[in-house]
Amino acid sequence: MSTTTSTPEKEDDRPAPRSRSPFGRGRGGKPDEGPRAKFRQLLPFLFEHKKVLSVVIVLSILGAAASLAQPLLVSQVITVVQAGNPLDMLVWALIALVIISGLISGFQHYLLQRTGTSVVLSARRQLVHRMLRLPISQFDTRRTGDLVSRVGSDTTLLYAVITQGLVDAIGGSLVFFGALIAMLVIDPVLLGLTVLVIAVSVVTVVSISGRVRTASRKQQEKVGDLAAAVERSISAIRTVRASNATEREIAAVDKDAQGAWEQGVKVAKISALVVPIAGIALQVSFLVVLGVGGFRVASGAITIASLVSFILFLFMMIMPLGQAFGAINSVNQALGALGRIQEIVDLPIEGQDDRAIAALAAPGSASPDAPAIEFENVHFRYDEKVAPGDSSEQGAEKEEVETGVLHGISFAAGRGKRTAIVGPSGAGKSTILALIERFYDPTSGAVRFGGVDVRQLDRVELRSQIGYVEQDAPVLAGSIRQNLLLGSPEATDADCVEVLHAVNLGEVLSRSPEGLDAAVGEDGVMLSGGERQRLAIARALLAAPPVLLLDESTSSLDGLNEQMLREAIDAVAENRSLIVIAHRLSTVVDSDQIVVVDHGRVVGVGTHSELVASTPLYRELAKHQLLV
Ligand SMILES: Nc1ncnc2c1ncn2[C@@H]1O[C@H](COP(=O)(O)OP(=O)(O)OP(=O)(O)O)[C@@H](O)[C@H]1O
Numbered sequence: 001m002s003t004t005t006s007t008p009e010k011e012d013d014r015p016a017p018r019s020r021s022p023f024g025r026g027r028g029g030k031p032d033e034g035p036r037a038k039f040r041q042l043l044p045f046l047f048e049h050k051k052v053l054s055v056v057i058v059l060s061i062l063g064a065a066a067s068l069a070q071p072l073l074v075s076q077v078i079t080v081v082q083a084g085n086p087l088d089m090l091v092w093a094l095i096a097l098v099i100i101s102g103l104i105s106g107f108q109h110y111l112l113q114r115t116g117t118s119v120v121l122s123a124r125r126q127l128v129h130r131m132l133r134l135p136i137s138q139f140d141t142r143r144t145g146d147l148v149s150r151v152g153s154d155t156t157l158l159y160a161v162i163t164q165g166l167v168d169a170i171g172g173s174l175v176f177f178g179a180l181i182a183m184l185v186i187d188p189v190l191l192g193l194t195v196l197v198i199a200v201s202v203v204t205v206v207s208i209s210g211r212v213r214t215a216s217r218k219q220q221e222k223v224g225d226l227a228a229a230v231e232r233s234i235s236a237i238r239t240v241r242a243s244n245a246t247e248r249e250i251a252a253v254d255k256d257a258q259g260a261w262e263q264g265v266k267v268a269k270i271s272a273l274v275v276p277i278a279g280i281a282l283q284v285s286f287l288v289v290l291g292v293g294g295f296r297v298a299s300g301a302i303t304i305a306s307l308v309s310f311i312l313f314l315f316m317m318i319m320p321l322g323q324a325f326g327a328i329n330s331v332n333q334a335l336g337a338l339g340r341i342q343e344i345v346d347l348p349i350e351g352q353d354d355r356a357i358a359a360l361a362a363p364g365s366a367s368p369d370a371p372a373i374e375f376e377n378v379h380f381r382y383d384e385k386v387a388p389g390d391s392s393e394q395g396a397e398k399e400e401v402e403t404g405v406l407h408g409i410s411f412a413a414g415r416g417k418r419t420a421i422v423g424p425s426g427a428g429k430s431t432i433l434a435l436i437e438r439f440y441d442p443t444s445g446a447v448r449f450g451g452v453d454v455r456q457l458d459r460v461e462l463r464s465q466i467g468y469v470e471q472d473a474p475v476l477a478g479s480i481r482q483n484l485l486l487g488s489p490e491a492t493d494a495d496c497v498e499v500l501h502a503v504n505l506g507e508v509l510s511r512s513p514e515g516l517d518a519a520v521g522e523d524g525v526m527l528s529g530g531e532r533q534r535l536a537i538a539r540a541l542l543a544a545p546p547v548l549l550l551d552e553s554t555s556s557l558d559g560l561n562e563q564m565l566r567e568a569i570d571a572v573a574e575n576r577s578l579i580v581i582a583h584r585l586s587t588v589v590d591s592d593q594i595v596v597v598d599h600g601r602v603v604g605v606g607t608h609s610e611l612v613a614s615t616p617l618y619r620e621l622a623k624h625q626l627l628v
Pocket residue numbers: 019140382405423424425426427428429430431432471
C-alpha cells in the first residue's frame with residue numbers, strides 16, 4: 001500500500017488507475033495509519049522454529065554463565081596476586097572460559113542466521129500461497145510491483161528479529177540479571193546509583209520505539225511504491241520509449257526511490273538515538289561507579305578487587321542492554337513490515353466469501369440436454385473501493401462506487417455449437433466470459449453450466465471443463481512447451497506438436513533448433529500478435545475442454561493471420577461448445593448463433609443473416625466491416 005503524496009505533476013505523468021485498492025486510508029482511517037502488526041503476530045513465526053530456538057536459548061544460558069564467570073575469575077586472580085600466590089590453574093581456567101564463550105557464540109550465531117532465513121522463507125511461502133489464491137478483483141485493484149515488494153522486501157525484515165532481536169535479548173537479559181545480582185552482592189549502594197542511570201535510558205528508548213515502527217512501515221510502503229513504479233515502466237517499456245517518455249518515467253521512479261530513501265533516513269535518525277543512549281548510560285554509570293566506588297574503597301567499605309569486578313559486571317550489564325535496545329528496534333521494524341505481509345495473508349481467498357446459494361452440486365451433475373452455458377437475467381457491477389495504494393487517493397474518504405456493467409443478460413449457448421458475442425467496445429463482452437469462469441459472481445440472475453448454477457459448482461471442477469483464451473497477454477514468459485503445458489502438465493511432446501499444427505503454428509518449431517524449448521521471452525516478444533493468440537488457443541486446445549471461451553484480440557491482423565485465426569477457431573470448434581467474442585465479424589459470420597451486446601444488454605440474437613435483417617446495431621457493424 002502506498003501513502004505517496006498526490007502531486008499534480010505525478011497525476012500528469014501517470015494514467016489514473018482504472019480502479020482502486022480496497023482498503024480505505026488505513027484501518028483506523030487516520031492518514032498515516034497503515035496495516036499494523038501486533039507482537040503476538042510474530043510469535044507463530046518463532047514457534048515454527050521452537051526446537052532450534054530452544055537450543056539457541058540453552059546456548060545463550062551457557063554463554064551467559066561463561067561470561068559471568070570471567071569477572072569472578074579476574075577478581076580471584078587479583079586476590080591471588082595480592083596474596084603473592086602462584087596463578088597456574090586460574091589462568092588456564094580463564095583462557096578456557098574465553099574459548100568456550102567464543103565457540104558458543106559462533107554456533108549460536110549460525111543457528112540464528114539459519115532460523116532467520118527460515119522465518120523469511122515461511123513468510124514468503126505464506127504470502128505467495130495466499131496471493132495467488134486471492135479473488136481476481138484484488139488484482140484489478142492492487143499494484144503488481146507493490147505485491148512483489150511485499151514478498152521480496154518486507155519479508156526480509158523478519159530476519160533481523162531473529163538474528164539481532166529476540167533470542168539475543170533472552171541471552172542478554174540473563175547476563176543482565178546475573179550481573180545485577182552479582183553487583184548487588186558486591187555493593188548495593190553502588191548498584192542503586194547505577195540502576196538509576198540505566199532506568200532513565202530504558203524509559204527513553206521504549207518511548208521512541210513506537211516511532212521506529214511507524215517510520216519503518218512507511219519506508220516499506222515507499223519501497224512498495226518504488227517497485228510498483230519500476231514494474232509499471234518496464235512492463236510498458238516499448239510504449240514508454242515510443243512516447244519519448246523515458247526521461248519522465250526515470251524521474252517518476254527516481255522520485256519514489258527518493259521517497260524510500262527519505263523514509264530510510266527517518267528510520268536511521270530515530271534508530272540512531274537508541275545507540276548513543278546505551279553509550280551514554282554506560283559512560284555515566286561508569287563515571288558514577290568510578291567516583292563513588294573510589295571513595296568507598298578509600299573509606300574501606302569495599303576492596304579494590306571488589307571494585308574491579310563490580311566494574312567488569314557493569315560492562316557486562318550494559319552490553320546486553322545495548323542488545324535489548326537493538327532488539328526493540330528490529331522488532332519494531334519487523335512489525336511495520338509484518339503489518340504489510342499480514343494485510344495480504346488476512347485477505348479472504350477466492351471462494352472464501354462465497355454466499356452459498358445452495359449446497360454444492362455433485363460433480364458431473366450437469367445435464368446432457370441443457371445448454372452448455374446459459375445466462376438468465378444476469379445483472380453485474382464491479383465494486384470499486386478507494387485505497388491508499390494509489391497516489392491520487394490521498395486525503396479522499398473511503399468510498400464505494402458501484403458501476404452497473406451488465407443489465408439483465410439472457411442467452412443460451414448450445415452444446416456443441418458455436419456462439420459468437422459481438423458489440424461495441426465496453427459493451428460488457430469480456431465481463432460475460434469472466435462470469436462464466438467465475439472470476440466474479442453475478443449481482444443477480446444466474447449463469448448456468450450444463451443446467452447447473454455455476455455458484456453450485458466447485459471452481460476447480462468448473463474451470464477444468466472450460467478452456468479460456470483471454471484477450472491480452474495470453475503468453476507467459478518461458479518456453480513454448482511451458483506455455484502449452486500450463487493447463488495440461490501431462491501432455492506429451494507429440495500432443496504439443498499436434499495442437500501447434502492444429503492452430504497453424506507448426507512453423508514456429510522450425511524457427512529455433514530448440515523446438516518446443518525455444519523461449520518466447522517475457523510476454524512472448526519473439527512471437528507476433530497473431531501467433532501469440534494462436535499459441536494461447538493451442539494451450540486451451542491441449543486441455544481438450546468441452547467448452548471453450550475465446551476472447552479474440554482487438555489487434556488487427558493481416559489477411560493471412562486472420563485466415564490462420566479462422567482456421568484455428570474452426571479447429572477448436574470441432575466437438576466442443578465454443579463461445580467467441582469477436583471483433584472481426586468475418587471470423588464469426590458462420591457461427592450457429594450470434595449474440596449482439598450493447599451497453600450491457602442483449603439487443604439481438606440470431607444468425608448473421610437474421611441479425612442483418614433484424615438488428616440495426618449488427619447491420620451497422622457488418623456494414624463497417626464490409627460484410628453487407
Ligand atoms: N475489473 C474491472 N473493474 C471495474 N470495471 C471494469 C473492470 N473490467 C471492465 N470494467 C468496465 O466494465 C465495462 C465493460 O468492460 P468489458 O471489458 O466487459 O467490455 P468489452 O465489451 O469486452 O470491451 P472490449 O471490446 O473493448 O474488450 C467497461 O466500462 C469497463 O471499463
